Amino acid sequence: MLIKKHQYLAFILPAVFFILLIIVIPFLIGIYYSFTDSNGLRSSFIGWKNFEVLFQDSTFLQSFWLTVKFSFVSVILINLVGLVFALIVTRHNNRLTKSLRTIFFMPNLIGGILLGFIWQFIFTSAFQAIAAAFHLDFFKGWLSNSSTGFWGIVILFVWQMSGYIMLIYISFLNAIPKNTIQAAVLDGAKATQIFFFIKLPQLAPAFTISLFLTLASSFKLYEQNLALTNGGPYRSTEMISMYIYNTAFVNFQQGYAQAAGIILFLCVTIVSFIQLALSRKREG
Amino acid sequence: MKKSTKILLGFLFGIIALFWFYPFIIVIINALKGKRGIFQNPLWFTRDFTFSNFKTAYQALDFTSSFFNSLAITVASVIVITLVSAAAAYALSRVKGPFSSILYYLCAGTMLIPFQSIMIPLLSLFGKVNFLNRTSLVIMNTGLSVSLSIILFYGAFQGVSKTLDEAAALDGAYPFKTFVYIIFPAVSPMTGTVVILNAMKIWNDYLLPSLVVNKDGMYTIPLKMYSFFGETNSQWQLALAGLVLSVVPIIILFLLLQKQVMTSVTEGAIK
Known part of the structure; x- marks a missing residue:
């Protein structure tokens, strides 16, 4: 053993300290909080009451289902667009595909708040102008009702995430040996056959990674939601993260909000374990 | 075709x-x-x-101050994260034992916890001792980022042959010296990845800073943009000029480091 015990501790203790202080301890306190009626100042233990009330709270249930619906739609769209982008930019390796890569990825550099403002301008001002110029009612009044608000967040999120997911698909597409594809071409395989019988099976692990990355990030979405619709109109586009934030820091029902936070944690954990099980199964 | x-x-x-x-x-x-x-x-x-919107927006956003706040918080956090997680990952990769596996699983486990599930107790913990400022923001950023960074570094250190450590030890170097001068420089591509991933995340973060440094003189760019946007209600020309100012530094940096950024982002997602 080259590293002695006290040296080993010196290497790892700072990390242990940060993880315990910032994540583990707050998490444990949080579990306790979720069984109290804390308002930030006083708190007393009330058992499972928060959870019982939560499951009858129509605002919570609505935001929860909205989050599920949002995650479902955006996961499909992001992966579809990301995969198509990856296929486009891996066709050749020239200046055009390189600049396409850059352009597709660029939205991912911008933070959620700024993205929300950019799209708020597009959905309100630019869409209004399109509606007026071409007499298209479709472009009228975006973000002013719950359904255009919902699709607005979806569009924003697809714009932000597709380039990111594209990179994952690219790295798996590039790992496919060139001569496999060349052999298929020599055998007379069509482009569609190459896609479905060679590329698609090789992409299976990329699908698992991308699906769960997008799922986790859409479940936790907050800033885009805040800057684009701020949950409006009438809390109809408020997703679960924003629900937790507003309940805790606007209404000061911290124990109650923490119970919702625990439910969010359980959802993310269940999803992650399903992913782990799936990828183990394939490898095993 | x-x-x-x-x-x-x-x-x-x-x-x-x-x-x-x-x-x-x-x-x-x-x-x-x-x-x-x-x-x-x-x-x-x-x-x-x-062009006048830019001048107005620059002053209204107090851009110099918000820019340097963002920069200071990002740089400080990234340095602490990189050092703390590289050191821990090095020890994990060289010493096998129950303690190492516990820490590894602790990292993997804490990565599952969404920030929204701990933000309320975290805030009340730091609020109680009245410690909500840029320093505590750096500490929180570190705690929230070390898990993933340790796992990334761990993979890289495993790829560095242990004969290097042994050779250094024979030459009389202490583990700390070996780490700083030999092993850590050997994984510099991964260091680049860890730096870029964390810098992007922290620079763009809004939720945590809004809870910790939402006060005069401490505003970061996203925070200031949010309040500025509320104030300039329906004055889109100013809001958009502010947006351009906020986004331009990131885009320029990205265009300079394009290849490295894209590799880092991919690695961070796949590992």
Whole structure:
């Protein structure tokens, strides 16, 4: 053993300290909080009451289902667009595909708040102008009702995430040996056959990674939601993260909000374990 | 493939790319207009052309101060994260034992916890001892980022042969010296990845800073943009000029480090 015990501790203790202080301890306190009626100042233990009330709270249930619906739609769209982008930019390796890569990825550099403002301008001002110029009612009044608000967040999120997911698909597409594809071409395989019988099976692990990355990030979405619709109109586009934030820091029902936070944690954990099980199964 | 299909496909891809890029263009175009020009036609340039929005927005955003706040918080956090997680990952990769596996699983486990599930107790913990400022923000950023960074570094250190450690030890170097001068420099591509991933995340973060440093003199760019946006209600030309100012530094940095950024992002996702 080259590293002695006290040296080993010196290497790892700072990390242990940060993880315990910032994540583990707050998490444990949080579990306790979720069984109290804390308002930030006083708190007393009330058992499972928060959870019982939560499951009858129509605002919570609505935001929860909205989050599920949002995650479902955006996961499909992001992966579809990301995969198509990856296929486009891996066709050749020239200046055009390189600049396409850059352009597709660029939205991912911008933070959620700024993205929300950019799209708020597009959905309100630019869409209004399109509606007026071409007499298209479709472009009228975006973000002013719950359904255009919902699709607005979806569009924003697809714009932000597709380039990111594209990179994952690219790295798996590039790992496919060139001569496999060349052999298929020599055998007379069509482009569609190459896609479905060679590329698609090789992409299976990329699908698992991308699906769960997008799922986790859409479940936790907050800033885009805040800057684009701020949950409006009438809390109809408020997703679960924003629900937790507003309940805790606007209404000061911290124990109650923490119970919702625990439910969010359980959802993310269940999803992650399903992913782990799936990828183990394939490898095993 | 026929030449005509090829041209058609190229044309199609061009249209898609243009469409994807258009939101950036629209922001820049309208940042260069007065209120009237935006009202007339937000889709393209109008006669109404001015640079003055940038000056107004720069002052209203207190841009120098918010920029340096963002920069200081990001740089400090990234340095602490990199050092703390590289050191821990090195020890994990060299010493096998129950303690190492516990820490490894602790990292993997804490990565599952969404920030929203711990933010309330975290805030009340730091609020109780009245420790909500830029320093505590750096500490929180570190705690929230070390898990993933340790796992990334761990993979890289495993790829560095232990004979290097042994050779250094024979030459009389202490583990600390071996780490700093030999092993850590050997994983510099991974260091780049860890730095870029964390820098992007922390620079753009809004939720945590809004809870910790939401006060005068401590505003970061996203925080200031949010409050500025509320104040400039319906003055899009100023809001958009502010957006351009906030986004330009990131885009320039990205264009300079493009390849490295894309590799880092991919690695961070796949590992």
